[in-house]
Amino acid sequence: MSTATEEIRRALVGKNPLVYLHSFEEERALRMLESFSTKLYRGQQQLTTWSCVSGLSGALDDPEQIDPARAIQAVIAHPERGFFVFKDLTEFLNMPEVIRSLRDAYQAMGADDKFLFILSPELMLPENLKKEVFLVEMPPPGEKDFQRLISRFGKSYGNVELGPELDSELPVALKGLTLAEAQHTLHRIYRAQAQKRPAEEILREVLVEKANIVRKSGILEFVMPDANLDSIGGLDHLKDWLKRRQKLFTREAIAAGVPTPKGMLVMGVSGCGKSVAAKAVSALWNVPLFRLDMSLVYSGSFGSPEAAFHRALRTIESLAPGILWIDEIENSLGMEEGGADVNSQIFSAFLTWMQEKPPLIFVAATANRIEALPAEVIRKGRFDQIYFVDLPNDDERRTIFEIYLTRHGADLAEFDFDLLTVSTRGWNGAEIEQAVKAARVDAYSEDGVLDMDHLTANTASMVPLSTTMSGQIKKIRAWAVRRATPASKYGTAPRI
């Protein structure tokens, strides 16, 4: 991908007089244009800017000129060459006289090294200007920019040292922020550092800032890393796979060029830990997790579903490194049983994006109705791994009981795990969690300590989902045996 600098150079060399510079960072973009203008005109021309409150200022000084169409006409009539940067013009691009003036500018200015820039954080190109306008996307600042910023901050804070871990991880963690956002975050970080807070806590500052950005985007939700691998029983193959990739999103691995995984698809039986596994990746890898809320994409509140989906993907790209969590992908991407899809545009946009997405975005997708997944999704190369999550077997149920009993403060020595595992054959993790919670409530209401009796009273009365849905589970298992890797180290041996 060419950089914004190269693109602007191409526009200037090609004498494209209308350039749309799409950037969230007005200051940074203006500085870049200033340096171009100095080079092109050998320091002889000042840059002129226009805003809807201060009119024209700079080489063409006319504060009265706040009407956008008149301001453009004044630029056309101005006898001197130069850069004319219009800041708030997107708001007026629905006015015929503004469109007309821009088309006039295109005709009049091409040959004489005069350039009109539309500088905006929003991309709103009217259909009837698309051919005339040269579009330049200014990508967010990269690691090098952040390194420079950090060393400037270090000096201004009296040479405070961040230490080797932060020195190496901070420039990566800041990616996705604008320079202005990064500056606010760095002020907080340097203060925290002066108070000798641990590096982990300091890196969390960056996560909080990212959470804010995502909240503003509306469609993505930042999920705080509250689950970890130790809170999941079973799924050992999946956990090993994740642990082996734990260091791949660190700066060292990225610099060494170690290939990063594209994503994993976790499918299988309901209530067995698919969603919680997706969440645990974030804590393990120390990479922020963003959930894509497809119901909001389809709601229409953010424009057409296609445009909203596109925007969500751009936002997540700009936040890399990150994990994009798409829960119940078969519903999210508009797939229906038998492979017929209700929204083929979004579905195919997603598949293309999976192929071309930037390497530092990992997709964690989950699916329940796997028969609804079209072959394209599970084709090799889209996801690195497709895991099948089955009902937990005896050993795994035992571990899940231990996890929840420990969490609820019970003394494990007081429980007969052999009896518990036999009496809960066919249960999923969610049901075990529920039984322990109910037992805890019973114990509390009796002013007692959570014990085996409380638990058996609850397990005896429960009918697990696998009994009522045994047909469906058989179907899922038959499907997955040939197409997916078992998440459990016990493979696909029958559980019930």
Ligand SMILES: Nc1ncnc2c1ncn2[C@@H]1O[C@H](COP(=O)(O)OP(=O)(O)OP(=O)(O)O)[C@@H](O)[C@H]1O
């Ligand atoms: N293997 C497990 N170990 C620990 N807890 C589990 C396990 N499986 C499920 N749970 C618990 O059960 C609840 C439901 O799990 P989760 O949401 O991950 O299931 P799921 O597979 O995504 O189900 P669904 O298909 O219904 O969305 C969570 O609170 C989770 O912590």
Ligand SMILES: [Mg+2]
């Ligand atoms: Mg789930």
